[in-house]
Amino acid sequence: MDAVILGRTGLEVTVMGAGCGGPSRAGQSTGRTETESVNVVRAALDAGVNLIDTAEAYRTEEIVGQAIRGLDRTKLVLSTKKRTGPNLTISEVRQSLEASLRRLRTDYVDIYHLHGVVLEDYDYLAAEIVPELLKLRDEGKFRFLGITERWNADPGHRMAARALQDDVWDVMMVGFNILNQSARRRVFTKTIEKDIGVLVMFAVRRALSRPESLAETLAALIEAGQLAPDDLSDEKASLDLARALDFLIHDGNRDGHRGAVSLPDAAYRFARYEPGVHTVLSGTGNLWHLEANLASFDRPPLPALDRRRLRHIFRHVDSVTGE
Numbered sequence: 001m002d003a004v005i006l007g008r009t010g011l012e013v014t015v016m017g018a019g020c021g022g023p024s025r026a027g028q029s030t031g032r033t034e035t036e037s038v039n040v041v042r043a044a045l046d047a048g049v050n051l052i053d054t055a056e057a058y059r060t061e062e063i064v065g066q067a068i069r070g071l072d073r074t075k076l077v078l079s080t081k082k083r084t085g086p087n088l089t090i091s092e093v094r095q096s097l098e099a100s101l102r103r104l105r106t107d108y109v110d111i112y113h114l115h116g117v118v119l120e121d122y123d124y125l126a127a128e129i130v131p132e133l134l135k136l137r138d139e140g141k142f143r144f145l146g147i148t149e150r151w152n153a154d155p156g157h158r159m160a161a162r163a164l165q166d167d168v169w170d171v172m173m174v175g176f177n178i179l180n181q182s183a184r185r186r187v188f189t190k191t192i193e194k195d196i197g198v199l200v201m202f203a204v205r206r207a208l209s210r211p212e213s214l215a216e217t218l219a220a221l222i223e224a225g226q227l228a229p230d231d232l233s234d235e236k237a238s239l240d241l242a243r244a245l246d247f248l249i250h251d252g253n254r255d256g257h258r259g260a261v262s263l264p265d266a267a268y269r270f271a272r273y274e275p276g277v278h279t280v281l282s283g284t285g286n287l288w289h290l291e292a293n294l295a296s297f298d299r300p301p302l303p304a305l306d307r308r309r310l311r312h313i314f315r316h317v318d319s320v321t322g323e
Contacts, residue, residue: 001048001297006077006278007197009144009170011110013077015272016297017051017199018044019283020060023206027285028060040285041067045076047294053173053199053281054104055081055115056096061103073106079171079199080104081115081148084125090132097141111171111197112137113146119159130168144170144197151175151202156318157186164190171197175321176277178245178270178310179207179217182318188276200280203271204264205322211242214263217320218244224319231313248306257303268296270310 006013018041020026026037041052041064052068054060061080068076082088082096101107112133114125133145147169149160155175163169164187172191176183191198206213218241221227232244248266250259260266271280282293301307 001294003050004278006171007191008195009111009197011077011144011197013051013197013279014049015279016044016049016268016294017053017079017279017281018049019201019281020052020054020064021058022201022281022283024283024285025058026060026063026283028063030285032285034063034066037063037285038066040287040290043287043290044294045071047290049294050075051077051079051199051279053079055083055113056100057081057083057115061100065103065105069105077110078104078106079111079113079146080109081113081146083115084117084121084129086121086124088125088129090129093129093133094136097136101141108140109142111144111146112142113148113171113173115148116150117147117159117163118150118153119162122159122162126163126166126168134168146171146173146197146199148173148201149175151321152323155180155182155321157183160187161190164194164196167194169196171199173199173201173281175202176200176271176274177203177205177208177322178267179221179314179322180317180320181311181314184274184276186318188274192276198276198278200271200274200277202321202323203280203282204267207320207322208267209264213322214245215241217322221317221320226316226319227313247309248302252303257300259303259306262292264292265296265299266302266306268293269299269302270307272297273301 001014003012003014054064080100174183207217233239248260284290
């Protein structure tokens with residue numbers, strides 16, 4: 001699997017990261033046993049993935065700890081997070097980080113994030129918590145400081161835009177996908193300028209994996225005036241919103257690149273090759289699903305014509321996440 005340098009961290013990371021949150025939480029939200037979840041994470045590592053993202057709130061840190069047991073820790077990049085709020089104290093952060101290290105069976109994490117930060121809490125966290133976090137970093141508890149947005153509550157990236165005014169963040173976790181590409185102009189231009197590492201979440205969610213959810217999302221965007229039906233199809237009378245993005249799935253060889261084999265395949269490839277994106281997180285509790293995801297990250301970019309059409313269709317959208 002291809003690897004890149006994660007911005008100014010200097011860490012070499014694979015373009016696909018093993019996400020242990022999201023709807024699946026490595027299978028823990030879908031009825032998998034702990035052993036099955038451990039096996040899926042380990043299978044991703046065995047396939048060459050080297051970045052694993054988890055969080056206190058996901059309750060999958062122990063699963064990650066079991067999956068990495070016996071592996072060369074120096075070749076892994078572990079990312080975990082502390083849930084935030086307006087009353088967060090540094091003592092809570094310290095206790096949480098120590099507990100995360102125990103569950104992960106390691107003495108440091110590579111990236112430690114403030115998790116799901118909203119704009120209303122940002123200034124407090126930056127002024128009161130970040131200076132103390134930097135002390136924990138200097139103690140060797142983690143190597144690089146990150147921040148993640150609460151994208152369902154902030155699809156327009158207001159918090160991320162505010163955070164980019166400061167120069168303390170080594171890594172940012174950002175929501176970006178086919179449906180909402182607003183991070184391109186609101187976040188990525190600045191992260192590129194500052195050489196901040198970018199982990200993308202939400203590349204695939206329900207609307208990009210379930211036709212009925214896609215239809216509902218597109219209908220809502222049309223109703224909100226953020227999407228024009230004419231951009232989806234010239235045949236308005238026969239427009240099937242559940243299949244509106246099927247133009248991405250084809251065997252044609254356009255500009256040397258073949259089309260997608262499925263909508264999730266298109267979604268991962270679209271995010272993976274976006275300038276400014278380093279790693280795209282992909283989570284599952286299913287080994288077959290993992291194999292399909294790994295294959296997507298080994299494929300080339302979508303054909304340029306398809307990419308341009310997607311950028312045009314969703315050029316005004318900043319209100320949905322695909323969840």
